Amino acid sequence: TPLTDTVPPQVVPGADPSARQLCFAWGPAEVLVCETLFGRAGSAGATARALTGSVAGTGDGAPSSSRVFVVRRDQDIYIHTLRKLFNESHGIFMGLQRSEEELAGKSRKAQLVQVSKNYRSVIRACMEDMHQAAVSTRDPALQGQYSTQVSILSAMELIWNLCEILFVEAATAGPLLLRLLDWVRLHVCDVDSMVREVLSSESPSKHKLFWNVVDVFVLQGRMDEARHLLSKEASANPASMNMYKILDDLMKKMPVPSLGNTQTLTELELKWQHWHEECQRYLQDGTFASNPHMESICKILLGDEDAILEKKELMTTWYHFLVTRLLYSHPTVKPMELRFYAQSSMDLFLGGESSPEPLDMILMAAFEFEMHQVIKECSIVLSNWWFVAHLTDLLDHCKLLQSHNLYFGSNMREFLLLEYASGLFSHHSLWQLGVDYLDHCPEFGRVYLELHIERIPLSTEQKALKVLRICEQRQMHEQVRSICKIMAMKALRNNRLGSALSWSIRAKDAAFATLISDRFLKDYCEKGCFSDLDLIDNLGPSMLLSDRLTFLGKYREFHRLYGEKRFAEAARLLLTLMTAHIAPCSFWMTLLTDALPLLEQKEVIFSAEQTYELMRCLEDLTAGNPDKQKFQDDDVETTKVEMLRLALARNLARVIVKEGTVEGS
């Protein structure tokens, strides 16, 4: 956890440090907590602290046996319905990393705001899916889970949206209020059903909740909708037509900040002051005295805190109250003034009856422009790293976090991305996403990737190829070698020499290629024929990877030439294999034996010089071989040597005659 100072300790359920001493080992994304054989003797209190996560799997509960707990640090990674969030946001993240800062000023800001909106729309889409799932399932437990997820996602979106307004867009006085109004309208949905019910009723103005809905509209600054509803009531009450007209006029005339640069803040403040005084006049002269609903609306327009607070249940949250209050008393509020209004709004709204919840604290920190506090609180409260990692990365791209360095590791952005990516790597399928996140962690990303990538199980060649591609693209030679070696070993165990060889060729692993070549040669010596000719005949330039592989390829070429009755070429190649020391000494006997049928051909093939060389090879082998004993003891070998000597001598005789004749004629 990035900010450990105030993180409450979390207990691993089922692990009891008072009964057994616990030990633990950190993994890349998980912690193993084990019960040891030792009883509890030392001081109590050494609990597995600061682990956000839960027990993912436990051993059996038998008291005598030690249990192992797998504690995962990112719980939400395993929620199936969130995979859409992880995958889609990965695309946005990558887009953001690519969009480097060639754009300046306004267009760069617009780009960043768009990225932020894209992230939010992914959260919302995920929320809708989750909501659908909750509605369509019949399993109450599952339904509960889905509903919990919906509310968590909804809170994440609420926080993100506020951060977008305050930090990413950095809305200034004027537009700031409009943005906050949108924010409230988007997120306070508790009253939506009531609004729908009234609007769809036959005659809304007769509905018992009519005035509630008008109030909702006024509190959210939705003036046009409020006036539309009021006009219906007015036409039903011709007697009080005048009163309605005045209120309608006030609502219509209310000056609001504009998004364009059409008016200055001073102009707005002036107009607003004017309008405010007008409202004040009507309230004081009792224009609305006969209708308490309209009177209360007029008070709201005047920013009367008590009047607004009376509608507490229509606002449901303190931050709605804050925005309504700003709308009617401080429409040109500056970003830096927000903290005072926010704090007092929360105090007034909660009124000491209830204490603020974590979400309230996070929003408050945002209103106070304490970005790090927002991230810290979110890290503690949320059971995933997704939110903080992506939000922090976005804020970092807005150049808002530069000053903040951690006292350990790299900066906060990288720290959180590393945590999130590690969670992805611990997942059976999502590991591919993790790679791209680590790529964008300049300090430790590479090391993390090296450690994680080696731990991915290589179930098929196809998967191995994908992992290999990741490593090759990043010049991770060590990992490339290790993956190819694993695959080559697997192939070897399965008696797939051809596959094994192509894996070691890919890794340029000469030692392993030699090992496999020896297996081929051994097989040949035992069976008298080559397996996997299709491969050996097609080695191409890769033949040069190891001496033994070269020999294997050349030796096979000899057989092919022999098979095609190209004896002279075959003989020359055979001799070269020995004289140029391409063939290992252990194989010379086999080569010399292969020479026998050539020596026995009707036609003379080896020249005198070649025959001498063959003789020298044979003598080197029998004389120079430290296992001289072996030749003497082994009858078969002795016979072979004798046969060879005889054949060589006969060939020499024939060739002398032939060469003599040719020269003589």
Added chain:
Amino acid sequence: AMEDVSAKFVSQKISRTRWRPLPAAALQPPDLFATGSWDNEDNRISIWSAGDLGNAGLNGEYHGEPHLLCDIQHNGDVMDMQFLDQERIVVASSTGTVTIFRHHQNNQTLSADHQWAKAHYHVGQDTSCGGAACTGVVCNNPEIVTVGEDGRINLFRADQKDAVRTIDNADSSTLHAVTFLRTTEILTVNSIGQLKIWDLRQQRNEPSQIFSLAGDRVPLHCVDRHPNQQHIVATGGQDGMLSIWDIRQGTMPVSLLNAHEAEMWEVHFHPSDPDHLFTCSEDGSLWHWDTSTNVSEKPSFLHQGGRSTAYLSHSTMNQSVVSAWLSNDPTKDRMEITNLIPNQTLSVNSLDVLGPCLVYGTDAEAIYVNRQLFA
């Protein structure tokens, strides 16, 4: 155009996408496709409806994302998949098993119809008999041919319990893909850059012809044959290179075309308009190779089901197509290539084209349907 593409995140990495074949007389574009997943703890075969047909506008544009009709659990990664007919799909598994699934359209369910357990396997030193991944499958109802990491070729018949023919150790390296050349001949590609022709009538366990890449023997991952000109074959390799082969002559490819930066996982000629070819890759791109640029008259794809019409209208064009694919420098001559997915980062593992429709699936756990390929 991008707005014609609908996407859906499906929470599983997609290894294969396949359109259900159209009945002979169909006039509509395809509406159903199947997907298979890989690298999930729980892999699935799923049948999707491509979009809401009810919303089809007058101009033939469609709205709505693909929606799931039914799915079924599959043991192991789905390595390859092919429709046998309108209702049956043959699936190759990383466990070596080959399964025929049946799609019951009346109640939208899937069931396993027939299974050849461990059709591909290793006979190892210490392991007695472990399954080996079945990497490719091709069907020509009722015949089914499969290839695998074990270098084995199996010939099955959908209605027979045992393999009709098995060639053990047909290839010493991994066979990556297979397709029919003619009814009795198949083409395979392997991990040492070879393309082989096998004549299944012959009892010899040897290929009748071997073609191979020069130089570095880059592994080949996919193969497809020109639907009308059977001697033209396209393959895709580990380096992303598209190779065009003329199997009537030579042992090396006629042309090598470079577009992808990593493994090419699939290559498909358009079945009814083969001057278009589609390839997808580990690098996250999907290329459309178009050799028809000089042809002024565009064929009508909506009527491609009416085979004779389509064929006739193409017959004049085929001359130029042949020369285009086999010309020594197609890029210079008349090839236009377009990447259909800008900014994608994760692998596009599979694609399928039929009529005016394209479907593809990615490691980013999304499936995409483009219903107006040639608009």
